[in-house]
Amino acid sequence: MKAPSLVLALLFLTSLEANDALDKARQLEKAGDVLGARTALSTAVQREPGDVDALTEYAEFLVRYGDPDARAAYAKALEAVEKSGNRSKLAVLARELSVLDLIAGDRTAALQHLEAYHTAGGKDWPSSPNWKAAEAQNEPKQLVNVPGPLRSFGRMAAISSDINSDDVLPALARNVVTNGYQASHSNEALEQTEYLKLVHRYLSQARELETLAGADKVIRIETCDSANAGELLRIIGYRMRGGCGSEVVLETVNATRAFLTSDSGFPLAELEQALRTNRPFVYDFHAAPVPVLYGADYWLSAKEKESGDFLEAFLGDPSLCRLYLGMSKLDRQTADELRKAVPMPRLKAYAHVLDFFGGMFEIRNGKAVVPGGSRSDAAWTELVGVSPDQGAAFFDKLLAKDDGWLASLFDALARINGPVKEYLTDPARMKRFYMAVRGRVTSPGPARPVFRSNADMMLLTTRLRMDASGRPVIPGSIDVWKNLFVTHPHGKYDGKLTKAAAGWKDPDDVLEALFALCRKAVENEPLKIFMAVSDLDRSRAKPFEPATVDRLAREYHIYGLQYALFNDAPSVTDKTVLQFLDTAEAITRMKDQGLRADTAGTMQALVGLWQIFCRQGSIAADQADTTLAGLLAPFAQVHRDRDVFDAGKNGITLLLKATGSSDISAPQDRLLELLAGSASPADSDAHAQVVQEMSRILEAQRIISLTTLFQLDDNLQSLSRGGKLDTALVNRLASRVSEIQLPRSSLTTVERNAFAFGYWTERHVEGERKLNLRAAIDRAGTDAEKMKDIRGLLTPFLRDTVVAHSYAHYAPPGAQVLYTNPLFVRGHDFIGVQGANHTWKSTELFGTGWPSNGGGRLVGSLAGLPYALAEAEQNFLVPTQTQALIWGDLVPQMILSAKIPRWWNVTPAQVHWVGLHMRCARGLMAQAAVDPELRKQVVEILGSLAAPARSMLVARLLEEGDVRAALERVTPSEMFVLASEMEPRRKGADGPVVAEIRQLRSAHPSEITAAVVSRAFGTPKPTLTNSYRPELLNLRTFPTLMGYSSRIMAESWESNTLFWASLADELHATPSQLNVLIPEWTQKVVERIFASHLEDWPALLRSLRTVGDDIRAKAKLQAGEQKVALQ
């Protein structure tokens, strides 16, 4: 609400009676003016501070919107009710307040309010819990000392300073395992990397400083000429230049020591300042105690115990580090049982398997929890050789079995839920698939490389689809897959499988082959085909015909990356899909590479726009197929440049018509409006901002507008009919052409030949620069045919313009490359390196870090454009913490998740729905701290999403009443699922949040469905689902995987948008503002991430919450300032 209207509202509200004000507030909220409603309630409460109804309604309002003032409001309401003596109301308020106390981390207040609840006759909750007793059951942590401040050690060991002290050693262990050792140049042994050498050197220096610090562990230099000043400077590698006093300057004398000093963050500037001013320098150098699982002695050999230095022994033994890492992933109970039953040296021998595949191990009541439960017990007994009833022995044997193949299957099956799990854990089937994945030769196992090597098995078990009868869906038919394996068009996949394929009759035959291929180190093409086609069918009313699937499968290796297009329009027909493949093939066959690049670029860009419009709903489902078919048709008939121009122009016209655009006289404007998304008039400010950003990018890229190009075309056509040349138009084009520079390259001919890529790009740009339309027209004279061909000269420009619209649509926040390199779009290379046809391959970055060329550029098709643009931009982000700790694969996915979805059609009720679920989950967690039965249910649901170690930790924290710490360990997407599953189970009245959820559901039945919410607040998962359609899959967070690094992990992270939606609800932002705010907020989150390793998603969660807190604080400050201004 704007300031003047707020003044009027305030004046109006202050004149109302309390009840009228409450009515008014309800009306305002119902009308969507949440801020106005809050003001009305606040005013009512201020006017009648003792009015129980007003106070209660205000408090409930605040809790429904997650307002931090809710707790204080409840306290006031409770105080007023206490005076009134209304016992039943007292119990309700006291209970709600105790929940808020727990969320705020105030256990003392929570206990007081629980007591008040029981005193007032509250009976729904059990008697007050004994959190302290639960806490007392915790064994005291055993500690080891890291010399010097932990922050300094963390800087040297690449461990975030935000990390929980319990996680320091696991993070160190992981860094030692992944970065600490490398193959020796001289022999087969491992040698330490520079990273680990520096950690050792730092520890040595820190010990020297510790000695200097003396018994009280504080380094004190009283004056510049103190005796220990010299010793300190020696240790840190510096000396004084100039005599004591204002002239003194510290300078390096020992570079090795000085580097450690500087890199570890020793306060050198403060020391220098103290020496200059002759003031004491005091630096606390206490060792940092760090928890070590089971105490240091458990990990050390007798000899190492003698030397007594845990850290040195730890850093010196990568297997030990790996075991530590593996054990730290287990829940406490499981780890304890395993530790007691299996000697440490034996566990160490299988540490690699434990590390990668032990995270889902669970021992409960002495028994191993196995995928498939009791039904599969016998099968597991047979496979492992020990019954799951003997928990520790079972896992001991599982770890030692076949170098990790069975453990990897166990892990993959334990991670999934639902009918697929049911199916795959059928005893006979499980044994069959295990034998397939294990193969005859078990070494090397899947845990040997740095990343899990059989990543595809995890993708298969996660994404396999089941039909209504509980059978796996095999796209097309079994025959399609049989033929693929038998005729194997592009090289035999596996000789044995080829032989077996002839006899395939059952879906399990296909699945068995796919499992078998998961063990191969080479790319598992059949699985990728299977997943891609399976994903295509997923949203379709009618699956693709076997013939279509057959062709899609056979041509996957060339066009497979383009298939994601069809996922944005499930109504596309078999005929059009085949037409797409025919067209692509026709383009591939073109001999003239320049013409091929222009044709492929224009066609891909147009199809890309069609995809965006289908995704955003601008093209209706029933129009999608005919539009695509119409758009593709002319591209199959291209013989010369002018055909491409005509096809491009036709495509734009078709797209605009399909979106219902009645006026297409200014196609450029209309296209930009559509790309920004369909906004209602109320959202015009946010929409204009998005359009403006895209316009600026087109301008920075010196793009010639569609309108100009089409007008020129019209004019040229009229010339051939005897019309008159529009010189203004020609001049406009010439002026723009003059702004196009050649790529700023200083490559020599030799270099250019050596690095063949870029040739076609330079030719493309050079051709555009040389265009002299007027001269061409003069040359054509009255020859109508030649005049027609002149239109072909505009083709490269049209290609750039259409491609530029895709670039602008997906441009990441900041878009430094697009604003700085005016040839970035023109430089898109659709041909690629000579000898390797990139036309249909994924978009890739080429030429980064090569000062002699014209900057990085994108090569390949437009299929991976959103990711590639985000990848190009990520190094322009400025981390607020230690630099260069940003993931190479996670950040682009986060950026594209903020850019691809648009929220114009999201309703306030949907945003509020997400916010309410977050609050509901918080409330449930708090209640679970009091109610053991509820706790069991909460932990069970969390267990379906989080690893046992985390869900058990949350359970323990809840038992101890530490709700705040428990909440910190649960992701927003897990909270959303928790509330979604628990809310229907909660009978009767369950506080204002649950009541509101139910009210919303009944008031907005079509807006509030699982599918709609998933579409609105989900994320695109191009690798995992072969689709850019945003959706929520509620998956466990994936680990890093070989061949995918952290990309799949990033795609399985669904928390950001849900978190932002909840935050927007709290701040009363409109849904349309999300289109501007989410990219902006996401950039802040990325810049705040301070991670210690590739799987450190808790660092991402911390960053998300910190940025959320900053935004809340800023909003509160602004509200306060506005209030002061009004007063």
Added chain:
Amino acid sequence: MTSPSKAIILSSAVFLAGGALWLFGQESKNPVFRTKVDLVVLSFTITDNKGHYINGLKPSDFRILEDGILEKISTFAEGNKPAVQVNDDGSVRPLIASGAESSKPGIDPRSDAFVGTNVFVLFDSSNFMYRGFVYAEDAIADFVRGLDRADSVAVYSFSRNLSRASSLTRDRGDAIFGLRKTVAGDETALYNALLLTLRDAGKVPGRKVVIVFSNGPDNASMVAPDDVRAVAEDEGIPIYVISTNEVNKDPISSNVFRRITARTGGKAYWAKTWQKQVEAFESIREDLGNSYTVTYYPAPNPNEGFRKISVEILPDIGKKYRVRSRPGYRPRA
């Protein structure tokens, strides 16, 4: 000029907002307007044939031409002395930002906006600099300490990403504190970092320079050196480079350094040893203290591409003097 009926939308990135706006967006109903960079800040040094700086010249001793068109100098400053307003007759008066003058685009109302230089030090902390990291820090710290009191300094470091170790400040202690907190990194994205530094510098009113301290090789940048150079040229920000490499060791980087410094009015140094680095910094400091800075509003010029700037010293002052300045700029869109 813009069509009066159409809304004027200003780019948020434009800080030197000019008076003249004109429509670019062709026939669009979502027009994009280009803003002419009306206030041009031009720094240059004048030396004799022995390379000695020539000081004490007055505004009336120069002629500034853009594409051969004579420009009227608006303000003038020598070294770190406060800038003065230049009257139509060539006489000068103190620059007091008040009334109509302060409302002129590009003139910062703060009275000290044109006093001293805003120095952005960009320090390479990537793997390539590993060996010389601490010596580099020492040399930069010395440079910061020795800057004129009127100068402000920011210290940025970079490897794959940029890190703003210390924001622009006149407090030398703060700058050195930031410098000493720098962490050694991994890959080198020099030109990405330089671009971001120029973007920051571009937001600051007054005279500014960027000093790059690096050993040269870049293995992670997305933008090309010449695209970054163009930004510096257009913003009027001289780039100085101190390379800790030998000039012949990495000829590609050396050529790039030469080109981007010369084209922006800065200078490149090759200083492998600590002593040479100190000398290079001393030379830059001298350059800053002995340069002239003028501002002017360009006279009407139909050229929307690269505009060539030339600084002429009137013949009676000295024909043998050499002028070093950026060769020109491109009006910003």
